[in-house]
Amino acid sequence: MEQTTPIRSRAGGRAARHALRTAPNFEMLPGLRNTIPTCEIMTGSQVARIDAASMDILENIGVIFRDDIALADWRRAGAKVAGDRVYLDRGLVRELITSIPTTLTLHARDPRKSVALGGRDAIFVPMTGAPYLRDLDDVRRNPTLDDLAMFHKLSHMLPALHSSAHHIVEPYDHPISQRQLRITYSSMKHSDKTFMGMTTSPRNASDVIDMCRILFGPDFIDTHPVVTGNCNGNSPLVWDETMLGAMRAFCRANQPVLCSPFVLGGANTPASVAASVAQLNAEALSALAYTQVIRKGAPAIYGHYLSTVSMKSGAPMAGTPEISLMNFMIGQMARFYDVPWRTSNTLGGAKTLDAQAGYESATTLSAVMHAGANYIWHSAGWNEAGMHCSVA
């Protein structure tokens, strides 16, 4: 029944309310405070066994640092170095990682969008690194800088994303020599949330830091995290010059590094879950420890990229039970060392936005929420095992 009371006939009343209801709302949701009890799949003694196995790997097998500066740093820090192999005593590792902050705040260009990280505080970050995009007409194609700008704008607009990222898609229409500057500029221009910085070379990483100094002021960034840098390991047990140089650029500027072994479970790790986690944990610890050699007290995040591979075809899989199980275990390890933890969300291997994409994404999302992750990367767009970012 139509209401005809005077209040309804007030000039602009209904139209104003309608406008308010239908206006786009780009307010960011608060950073996630995860109150779901963490899924403690391992007992305390099982956590201790993974820790002991990882420490055995670090002491007896060692980790390869393919980088002269890192090797010199490690020698000065008291590690045994033989060729490019560094043997890390468990006492040294434990001592080094104690200076990693257990929580941190990522400061955004809009200070109202700064977010806490660590403990039960978590954030959703969109995907990065897709060589293709799949558009609203379900056409898969090479992305451009305009496409990247669109994804940065979407990251700015989506309330549930607490961060933007860097090369969400790879903008092929600009020469590689300058491309990283355009990517960083796009991240800064089209979103006022916190974001991620290029680590594709030491120089690219330095450029990110220099641009952040311009944006935030040089004094500010030395004492405030404003941008994260992801450094992937070459599993098994290798860190290379590119990643280590980028890591130093971020650490020296006091910006948080995601120390992320790149694990294709069963391909570059043993086939079993426990042994894979022990290796991944050793790799993460070796990088976390190195961040503190570079700059004691610099923020750092226990990271990993984790997929399993088909034992028949070798193809990377997503949304598998083993990935969920390993997420539960790795979350326990990160909490054991009391450092913030990065994992990957909504990983799916589907070719398009179909039922497979839906259930693989939701399976991963559920697992990382129950696992208690803090820095929840790849939370939007990911499909086709990361080969494309989906606009839909």
Added chain:
Amino acid sequence: MEQTTPIRSRAGGRAARHALRTAPNFEMLPGLRNTIPTCEIMTGSQVARIDAASMDILENIGVIFRDDIALADWRRAGAKVAGDRVYLDRGLVRELITSIPTTLTLHARDPRKSVALGGRDAIFVPMTGAPYLRDLDDVRRNPTLDDLAMFHKLSHMLPALHSSAHHIVEPYDHPISQRQLRITYSSMKHSDKTFMGMTTSPRNASDVIDMCRILFGPDFIDTHPVVTGNCNGNSPLVWDETMLGAMRAFCRANQPVLCSPFVLGGANTPASVAASVAQLNAEALSALAYTQVIRKGAPAIYGHYLSTVSMKSGAPMAGTPEISLMNFMIGQMARFYDVPWRTSNTLGGAKTLDAQAGYESATTLSAVMHAGANYIWHSAGWNEAGMHCSVA
């Protein structure tokens, strides 16, 4: 490189191995022993508060039993009855439910497919009750008895399903007066796993029991659960004559009843999660208690159908965070009373097998696994909020 060693040239060697690899394998997987730690979202005192609120409802508001036999039974059992409203003292409820077996075995026609239920033992059961099916050509249509036979055969063949069901789809091509006999016969004929029985009327339920006596032998079924019957409450706080009559048929024959309030959260319950769970819990307890009035020691299962409704349109929703949260809470309540727990799996509201179907199903699946459910109904086929069963 082609191997040419003698062992390869043995007659039939390669062909035999190929045949073995590619032969259909309809072996049922073992019953699920869920080793994921249950997600205890409530503290012990919060569980006690829900329990107290439910008992207050049972004592002070009461539950309507629209059935003369049940009212007479309750009077004899010592409950206060006013009209069709039964006021249940918490002491009486607690005493009655202690005789419900905490675990049971569902005996299948093939004894190797009998499955344990309760504690950490769980089973996957396909969906039931779809008025439509959606076929492999994505056409939605009324199902026939042949379609139902196909779904029973699929239940028989799928290794991860531990049970068949009854009217997975509604076979419209047979008159309603005899349809239930054809449904039960189809359940028995096309699968040798355990199954579910019709509870659409007291007579239909009795027919199921009579047919089970023929199939398993009358002495066997009086001491062995072979078929489950689902009885839905008319939430809020009503059990009707149809369901109570069916319940008696199953209980008297010592066959397990799923005592399932039918909750559309926010429509037939309060809008808030805790209050909805308190109501649902009161409803489940009243039926669980009544099973023991009918036959002390009869197996019974804490059940529920649970959906939320859109506060804008009133449409039932699926895969929502509130449903997952309530599943965690209800699982805790069922464990608090130490009775096996039935919930619903892979609920989705999508119109077809798309990304929405995938993520809503996977979200529900994940929640019920973390919630520690035992009888995991609607684990295959469900889509469109239960309006169709999907062949794909």
